[in-house]
Amino acid sequence: MNLSVSSVFITLVITLLMIFLFYLILFNKKLIFLLRSDLLIILSFIIIIRLLFPVEWSFTITLPFSWIMNPLQSFLDHKIFDNFSVLSLLLIIWMIGCGIQVFRFIIQLKKINNVFGVLDKTAIKKKVSDYLDVDHQFDYPVWFANGIPFPMILGFKKIILVPNIDLEKNEFKHVILHEIEHLKHHDNLIKLFLNILLIIYWWFPPVHWLCNKIQLVLEMRVDKKVTNGLSDLKVAEYADTLLKVQKALSSRKNMTFNQLGVSSTFYINDGSSTLYYRIMYLLNRNYKKSTNALLILIILLVPLISNCIVLEPYIAPSVDEYSSTSANDLENGFILKHSDGSYSLYINGSMETISEPDSDLLSQYPIITE
Structure with a gap:
């Protein structure tokens, strides 16, 4: 490489x-x-x-x-001064920018730990098995708290965070199944790779555009998995649950997250910004x-x-960098010296690879440098 x-x-x-x-x-x-x-x-x-x-x-x-x-x-x-080129300047700017992004990344990890510290003391702690029949490997912790802005997976911990809102049993099942699919597909690790990209390519706007919209694609994929095999009526009920959750949370102030300043690049969420496309995609799933x-x-x-x-x-190359010889001298044959240091002998239209020519060959045939 x-x-x-x-x-x-x-x-x-x-x-x-x-x-x-x-x-x-x-x-x-x-x-x-x-x-x-x-x-x-x-x-x-x-x-x-x-x-x-x-x-x-x-x-x-x-x-x-x-x-x-x-x-x-x-x-x-181009030399700015002495041996310091424009490339050297750009590399220094890039490294400084990467350093700043790494520092922000570490700060965000600390803020996430602070969020979990707050929730650990205030949240109601359950497990998926308290609500659904699931395999043991998918029996993730489920935490409920008022400070959670919407159902989400935060950071790299396999904990489902759910706000305290009134949902019917079937609606709550939809929410939990959705978050389980995020964890099954390791979407929180995908977020980690996106953060690495943002650290390296902080100066390249298209990477920011991509990271911003991958969130939507992850949601669309999970919606498809949850509703796979369901009837049109059940899919409509699932979409209705999405709307109901957003309506219940739209008037809330997300105190825990607003105060601690956690970046959206560190959590998988069901925010309102993606809702329109998700429902449109769901309702056209049979296309x-x-x-x-x-x-x-x-x-x-x-x-x-x-x-x-x-x-x-x-x-x-300029003309004086080429070697030349008379055409008459080439009629009986010539030696071609390749750019990689090897040699070929041309005689009467045929070619033969040779080692470095000795004095006898040099006396018979001219050398042309490739």
């Missing part, structure tokens, strides 16, 4: 195109119903992996692309149940193929 300006550049270009595709599918009603959320989940995963490994591989092919890469390389190599596997494969090939290519600056 090799990290370079060129490998980072191609990663940013391909990522920008994939994020644009992500937004196009998500917010186009025809496309989201045609392609479904499973494609967006896979596309999100590919984008995250691509951003975490912006490198050249051993199989990567280098292509000269002087139109863009030459001006870019010249700009980055197409899953994305065509071939279409998924074609879309996934784009970022994978991009790993095989890297664009590099190119400047043609």
Whole structure:
């Protein structure tokens, strides 16, 4: 693996195109119903992996692309003073920004611990098995408290947090099943990777756009899992539960979270900002149940193929850097010295790879440097 300006550049270009595709599918009603959320989940995963490994591989092919890469390389190599280049300045700014983001990340972890410290003293503590028949491995703790703004998974603890609101038994079952699906699919760990991306790419706005909307896709996927196999009537009841929860919580002041300042990048929630798209997606669930596997494969090939290519600056050598010889001297044959140091002997149109030529060959054939 090799990290370079060129490998980072191609990663940013391909990522920008994939994020644009992500937004196009998500917010186009025809496309989201045609392609479904499973494609967006896979596309999100590919984008995250691509951003975490912006490198050249051993199989990567280098292509000269002087139109863009030459001006870019010249700009980055420009000396501000002595041997201090623009690239050096940008690297320092990037590292300072990363340091600030790491500091904020640590502060948020401390705030989350403070939230759990408060809830540990004030919350009513139950388990999933108190309300549902579930396998032992999914018998997560369920905490109830007034300070919880909406049903959620906070940080990296497998605890379901639920606000104190009046729900019927079936409605409460919907809420618990929803949060269980988040934990089953490790959505809290996906949030961790998103925070890592925000630390590294704090300067790249498209990453912020992506992280902001992955929350919606995670909710859509969980809604699909919870309602899988249910009748249209049961799906409508589930959607009604979502609306009822939002209505019950809309007038509340979320004192615990507002006072402690926990960032939304650290929790999986059922907030109102995603509700419209989730219900619209649910009520059109029979339009197409899953994305065509071939279409998924074609879309996934784009970022994978991009790993095989890297664009590099190119400047043609000046004339005096080429070696030349008379055409008459080449009629009987010549020795070609390749750029990697190897040699080939050309005689009467045929080629033979040779080791470093000895004095006898040198006396018979001219050498041309590649």
